[in-house]
Amino acid sequence: MSGRRAPQAPPELAGFTPVELLGSGGFADVFLYEQELPRRRVAVKVLLPDRMATGSIDEFTAEANVMAMLSTHPAIVTIYQAGVAEDGRPYLVMEYCPKPNLQVRYRAELFSVAEALRIGVQVGAAVETAHRADVLHRDIKPANILVTEYNRPALTDFGIASAAGAGDAGGLSIPWSPPEVVGEKPTSDARSDVWSLGATLYSLLVGRSPFELPGQRNTGVELITRIESAPLAPIGRSDVPPSLQRVLQRAMSKSPADRYSTALEFARALQKVQIELAHSVTPIDILDDGTPAGVVDDADDGLTRVRGVVSIDPAPAPVSPPSAPEQWAPDDATRRSRRETAAPQSSGDATVVRVAAIDPLPAGPSRFETVPAPTAAQTAAPAAPPLPPTSATAAASAPPSASAPPVAARSKRGLWFALGAAAFVVVVGVILALALPAVLGGPAAPTPEASASDRPIDVVPVAPGAPEGLAGAVGSDGVTFTWTNPAPEDGDEYLWGVVPRDGSDPVLERTAETSVTVAADPSGTTCVQVLTRRANGQASAPSTACTT
Structure with missing residues (x-):
């Protein structure tokens, strides 16, 4: 903006x-547009006509290509x-x-x-992603750094980005540029973006x-001197x-x-501060290029590869040890699905029945699946060499003797008696629960109803709308700018400032009025x-207006 x-x-x-102007810079203007299909609001960056005769078109094209390559990252603006x-x-x-960008907010x-x-x-992860693609933001x-509707930062303006190791480019912002960039022989690498x-x-x-000092001269020359030596x-701040x-002193x-040495190392140092302060640790989102070459998805026969975003937490979650195998006997047709945790043992029979092995199940009720009967080839080959039998395995594998009592028959009769008794108790309990209030004359239990207070309430404050109708009129005592508040509320105030001709940040002042009068700039604008x-x-x- 200038x-x-x-x-x-x-x-x-x-x-x-077109809807309205969002901002202006030295190379382009940014407008808000309404797209018809799909219907959504978009920001459109338009190169200035007087820049088309220079190398700005090449820079503009390079920016489009760089952002298209990187914009799938959650902290980089999507093109x-x-x-x-x-x-x-x-x-x-x-x-x-x-939402207002970080410059508007910190002022x-x-x-x-x-x-x-x-x-x-989050932004460190975006910078690391750019560096891994051999791109310096600069x-x-x-x-x-813009802010999305979901309050996430989004890095933008790759207009002077370059391949790592490339030469200098114009358009740098002195207050946030490292010493090696503002020096007589500018150079930059990944550590410059870290600075x-x-x-x-x-x-x-x-x-x-x-390196801006309140109350003192803060021109480009003074800032460069302080950046290099101060x-x-x-x-x-006490907090x-x-x-x-x-961490910031080392980064700068x-x-x-x-x-x-890398933006990733810087982001991890910030995570350690979060841990020290007992804050929620923000994950680092970077592209994962380490997918094993031998892993092939059945859905696409290995012809398609998608590089996903990986969140790096400061420490991996502990892994619970596997539980001991259950001791139970499946019936003939149904087997419980579980992973074998011990080597299969031979029972001495010609037929070996194997329990199906699948991936571990999540916590919850057990799943069941039907296992087909073993084929002739499966029954002919043993699963593993026989192990020395223990007393338990010997007892399990020995055939039942002729004098053994019919345990299975008695167990089934006992099971039917137990089920019948349980059903009787449940029926009696239901009858008593329904009849007892009527016999005693007591009121029935009220049906709970959801109250209005049980419903979720959106407590996220909504940002105010930008001032509308900002315009200036030249008079004898200067230039008077007026505006309106689209949705005024009690306690609203306005921050305003004259935009310097050198493109630096304006110094903002407060007012409760919707007009200010400033001295006319000698340049006429x-x-x-x-x-x-x-x-x-x-x-x-912010809203910006100029008079000529």
């Missing part, structure tokens, strides 16, 4: 209806399609993330330690970029543990050799950014 120009008009795209409008402007159709309120750690692990900063991610998390916790200032300060070391903030601290997406 104050040097007014935004361009949205292009006409078949199947899409739906790319094309060229009828007026010749290239565009990207991307996932629309309606309005400080992030909690828990949320900063969660975002760090512009990680709060403004390039920028650490600087981003630092900003979320302190409310400003790492130590990282302590965060200065931030020293371990998190140390002046020398790349002193940093975490004056831009103001305004956002709504609720009494609970939730902020809207």
